[in-house]
Amino acid sequence: MADKHKPPQRIPLPKAKGGLKGYFAEVAAEMRKVVWPTRAETVRLTGVVLIVCVVFSIYLWAFGLVVGTGIDAILGGRP
Numbered sequence: 512m513a514d515k516h517k518p519p520q521r522i523p524l525p526k527a528k529g530g531l532k533g534y535f536a537e538v539a540a541e542m543r544k545v546v547w548p549t550r551a552e553t554v555r556l557t558g559v560v561l562i563v564c565v566v567f568s569i570y571l572w573a574f575g576l577v578v579g580t581g582i583d584a585i586l587g588g589r590p
Contacts, residue, residue, distance in 0.1 A: 529536060548556070
């Protein structure tokens, strides 16, 4: 009682329409849908990003200092 398996059906690929010109037309259409942030929002969020970068950099520096000091203590100092 062998089951008859159907071969998998191929799904047709969508046809490329317009080529390079169509691509740029679609990009332009999508860009018209974008809601851009105001200047004040952009400045505020840029400040947030810079502050987070500074805080994270200080955190990594302190972490490296603590780990380096700990390794120096374990290994008995640097030669």
